[in-house]
Amino acid sequence: MFKTLEKIIKYPRLTQEYPKKAPDATLFVGRPEISSEKCSGCGECAVRCPSGAIEGGTGTGKAAISYDRCVFCALCEEICPKGAVRMTHDFELARKDRKLLKSTAFTVSEDNMPELGKEELENRLEKRISKLFGRSLHIREVDAGSCNGCDYEINALNNPFNDIERLGIHFVASPRHADMLLVTGPVSRNMEEALIKTYNAAPDPKLVVAAGACACSGGIFRDCYAVGGGIDTVIPVDVYVPGCPPRPQAILYGILKALDRVK
Amino acid sequence: MFENDLKKLNDTFTAYIYSSERTIGNETYISADPEHIREICTYINREMGYGLVSMFAADERGLAAGKFAIYYTFADRTEGKLLTVKTLHGEENLSFHSICSTVHAAALYEREIQDMFGLTPVDHPDPRRLVFHSNWPEGRFPLRKDFDGGSRPERAKVAMQFKRVEGDGVYEIPVGPVHAGIIEPGHFRFSVAGEPIINLEAQLYFVHKGIEKMSEGTTVEKCLFISERISGDETIANSLAFCQAVEKMAGIEVPARARYTRVIFAELERLTSHLGDLTGICQDTAYGFAAYQFNMLRGWSYNVADQLCGMRFLRNINKPGGVRRDFIDGSEAAVLELLGRIRTELKDTVDIINANSLFIDRVENTGVLSTEAAQDLNVVGPAGRASGVRHDVRRTFPYAAYGELDFSVPEHNNGDVNCRMNVKIEECLESIDLIVKAINSMPEGRISEALPDIKPYSSGYGITEAPRGENVHWVMMGEASRIFRYKIRTPSFCNWPAVCLAVRGNIVPDFPLINKSFNLSYAGNDL
Numbered sequence: 001m002f003k004t005l006e007k008i009i010k011y012p013r014l015t016q017e018y019p020k021k022a023p024d025a026t027l028f029v030g031r032p033e034i035s036s037e038k039c040s041g042c043g044e045c046a047v048r049c050p051s052g053a054i055e056g057g058t059g060t061g062k063a064a065i066s067y068d069r070c071v072f073c074a075l076c077e078e079i080c081p082k083g084a085v086r087m088t089h090d091f092e093l094a095r096k097d098r099k100l101l102k103s104t105a106f107t108v109s110e111d112n113m114p115e116l117g118k119e120e121l122e123n124r125l126e127k128r129i130s131k132l133f134g135r136s137l138h139i140r141e142v143d144a145g146s147c148n149g150c151d152y153e154i155n156a157l158n159n160p161f162n163d164i165e166r167l168g169i170h171f172v173a174s175p176r177h178a179d180m181l182l183v184t185g186p187v188s189r190n191m192e193e194a195l196i197k198t199y200n201a202a203p204d205p206k207l208v209v210a211a212g213a214c215a216c217s218g219g220i221f222r223d224c225y226a227v228g229g230g231i232d233t234v235i236p237v238d239v240y241v242p243g244c245p246p247r248p249q250a251i252l253y254g255i256l257k258a259l260d261r262v263k
Numbered sequence: 264m265f266e267n268d269l270k271k272l273n274d275t276f277t278a279y280i281y282s283s284e285r286t287i288g289n290e291t292y293i294s295a296d297p298e299h300i301r302e303i304c305t306y307i308n309r310e311m312g313y314g315l316v317s318m319f320a321a322d323e324r325g326l327a328a329g330k331f332a333i334y335y336t337f338a339d340r341t342e343g344k345l346l347t348v349k350t351l352h353g354e355e356n357l358s359f360h361s362i363c364s365t366v367h368a369a370a371l372y373e374r375e376i377q378d379m380f381g382l383t384p385v386d387h388p389d390p391r392r393l394v395f396h397s398n399w400p401e402g403r404f405p406l407r408k409d410f411d412g413g414s415r416p417e418r419a420k421v422a423m424q425f426k427r428v429e430g431d432g433v434y435e436i437p438v439g440p441v442h443a444g445i446i447e448p449g450h451f452r453f454s455v456a457g458e459p460i461i462n463l464e465a466q467l468y469f470v471h472k473g474i475e476k477m478s479e480g481t482t483v484e485k486c487l488f489i490s491e492r493i494s495g496d497e498t499i500a501n502s503l504a505f506c507q508a509v510e511k512m513a514g515i516e517v518p519a520r521a522r523y524t525r526v527i528f529a530e531l532e533r534l535t536s537h538l539g540d541l542t543g544i545c546q547d548t549a550y551g552f553a554a555y556q557f558n559m560l561r562g563w564s565y566n567v568a569d570q571l572c573g574m575r576f577l578r579n580i581n582k583p584g585g586v587r588r589d590f591i592d593g594s595e596a597a598v599l600e601l602l603g604r605i606r607t608e609l610k611d612t613v614d615i616i617n618a619n620s621l622f623i624d625r626v627e628n629t630g631v632l633s634t635e636a637a638q639d640l641n642v643v644g645p646a647g648r649a650s651g652v653r654h655d656v657r658r659t660f661p662y663a664a665y666g667e668l669d670f671s672v673p674e675h676n677n678g679d680v681n682c683r684m685n686v687k688i689e690e691c692l693e694s695i696d697l698i699v700k701a702i703n704s705m706p707e708g709r710i711s712e713a714l715p716d717i718k719p720y721s722s723g724y725g726i727t728e729a730p731r732g733e734n735v736h737w738v739m740m741g742e743a744s745r746i747f748r749y750k751i752r753t754p755s756f757c758n759w760p761a762v763c764l765a766v767r768g769n770i771v772p773d774f775p776l777i778n779k780s781f782n783l784s785y786a787g788n789d790l
Contacts, residue, residue, distance in 0.1 A: 029579070050484070145470045145471075146470070148447055191448055221473075221492075224474075225405055
């Protein structure tokens with residue numbers, strides 16, 4: 001008992017303050033970026049990309065990446081003969097519209113909302129939560145065919161480092177209690193019915209966040225007989241979180257994004 | 264020994280074993296008469312004592328033989344040899360003799376072959392569907408070469424059968440596929456009288472994505488990325504098994520520095536995975552303090568991963584021929600420091616939980632899996648080692664740098680949750696030591712070898728010890744350096760029947776605890 005108490009006070013605070021404070025992302029593998037100046041349009045990356053996320057690059061066209069398909073394997077960076085691809089540390093990739101994740105996503109402006117500071121975002125989030133969901137947001141997670149990577153990262157939102165409950169967000173056992181469905185996987189054929197039933201079981205108003213490359217677009221499994229092409233082929237999706245798997249902070253960013261959308 | 268065994272086998276079944284035989288490294292292939300496959304396999308399994316580690320079919324109708332082939336893979340775990348028996352089945356008779364009445368571990372493989380290839384196992388005691396659910400139409404077999412992998416067959420409504428236990432006061436509890444926790448989908452049917460579970464039936468394959476079909480016709484490069492995504496938390500184990508199979512076919516030696524790097528990542532993956540399981544066990548016994556401690560340690564081991572490669576799930580590391588870049592150089596000190604912290608804290612926490620009699624009372628004698636059942640079902644990994652099954656792939660089929668490093672393998676015999684937990688705790692400490700040893704004796708030099716062209720229709724096994732146990736992959740190369748057949752057998756496939764067996768006689772509230780002590784991957788099983 002004494003030892004237990006000693007341990008409890010030994011590490012007073014492990015929780016990272018994201019999104020209030022940005023984490024040290026220097027070690028993170030983030031989204032790949034293609035420099036249009038350096039890209040020669042040889043098409044090597046488009047041919048070899050395992051998830052078919054790169055388009056163009058043939059003839060005069062410059063290569064461009066669809067982040068909803070990208071599995072962050074860094075192969076394009078490795079093989080580009082011109083060194084035009086660079087893996088950034090950017091992990092806050094969630095967008096409300098899948099079109100914004102296509103090719104030129106990061107050059108067009110998003111909605112008509114100016115980029116808010118982290119603090120401002122969190123303030124607005126808290127206001128929304130308290131207004132819409134009575135100070136708390138309840139999430140039901142559904143695995144619709146993932147490799148379990150995304151699910152472990154969602155699980156990690158509950159660990160002492162991320163502790164999502166500090167933001168008033170809880171994971172619940174039943175869709176009947178949920179305000180939001182957090183869905184992973186490309187929707188496997190055998191999970192389609194269960195996903196639809198879960199969606200129908202959640203009361204309105206409800207939000208859906210698709211976490212991971214598979215959920216956004218079907219990812220690397222897209223073309224196979226037993227999977228669909230992402231969550232939005234089955235149920236409407238509010239926010240897409242790219243990544244393979246997305247880090248807990250990236251998923252958290254997506255959840256915040258979704259809340260901001262509800263007007 | 265292996266040579267003698269093989270000779271005896273040949274002598275006993277001279278008429279039924281054909282002479283065509285080849286040996287590549289530690290792999291021996293023999294082809295046999297399908298009419299007598301049951302006797303042959305029973306002899307190999309029972310008399311020679313080799314475990315059935317994989318069984319799969321391949322559609323070789325387009326090749327010289329013009330038939331379907333079924334491969335039965337047995338492992339001689341004392342000498343690290345693999346014996347593969349191959350039978351051929353023509354289109355005129357799409358069936359094969361079931362061997363599972365004597366080689367029990369074959370039961371699920373045979374049902375899988377039935378679903379994927381449309382070959383019927385004759386005399387199978389339980390020939391129900393395995394992979395496909397009620398929505399899959401009759402007569403469509405995805406792993407046949409004439410099935411278009413991109414097609415989406417129409418939705419059907421085929422009745423599914425479940426085992427029914429009948430009697431006074433017996434009732435059923437259906438659970439899933441969407442569970443209460445943040446876990447993968449599976450459907451469980453408990454037949455219960457009062458509190459104790461009489462029978463548990465697990466319907467899996469909710470996350471079946473068709474990975475094996477999808478791998479066919481891809482390049483080695485793309486298939487590597489697919490293998491990394493078989494089961495999220497076993498990225499290294501799966502990609503390494505794939506790489507080893509390819510390296511074997513290509514006949515290349517992996518440079519020493521890459522082999523040591525692979526050990527470091529494989530052990531880091533084991534450490535992370537086991538710490539997660541310990542968290543789960545404590546959470547399911549409502550032991551909050553310990554759950555948070557282990558969860559914190561798991562967080563630290565993710566920090567080690569970030570430090571080394573920037574990916575928490577250890578992706579983008581392996582490639583056939585070595586590793587993709589030098590991950591270790593420059594990070595040694597930071598990693599050793601973090602590991603030191605994990606070791607100290609882990610030891611302290613384990614001391615605390617072991618002194619908690621309430622907790623030990625809950626885990627002891629819960630979910631017992633007998634040694635006999637574990638051997639019959641070929642239960643692998645920590646679950647097997649907790650039930651008195653001694654093998655560990657790192658010992659029996661040394662790969663990467665495991666042959667050059669010194670480590671111990673925990674042995675327990677009771678087969679309960681406590682034993683499985685202790686195996687995992689001991690393996691965590693051993694993994695930390697192994698990483699430290701590998702870093703300290705890290706050789707200098709190159710990190711990868713170029714991959715030459717691979718001869719069409721050569722094949723090779725890649726075996727690794729995943730955190731959940733023995734992981735067997737088999738790759739056959741086709742024309743133009745494209746994959747012809749990729750058979751993945753993860754440890755979860757072997758261990759799922761063991762979970763259903765271990766819960767019998769336990770009360771329903773202990774199911775989550777027992778399930779967590781195995782912590783199997785649904786994705787790795789369903790593919």
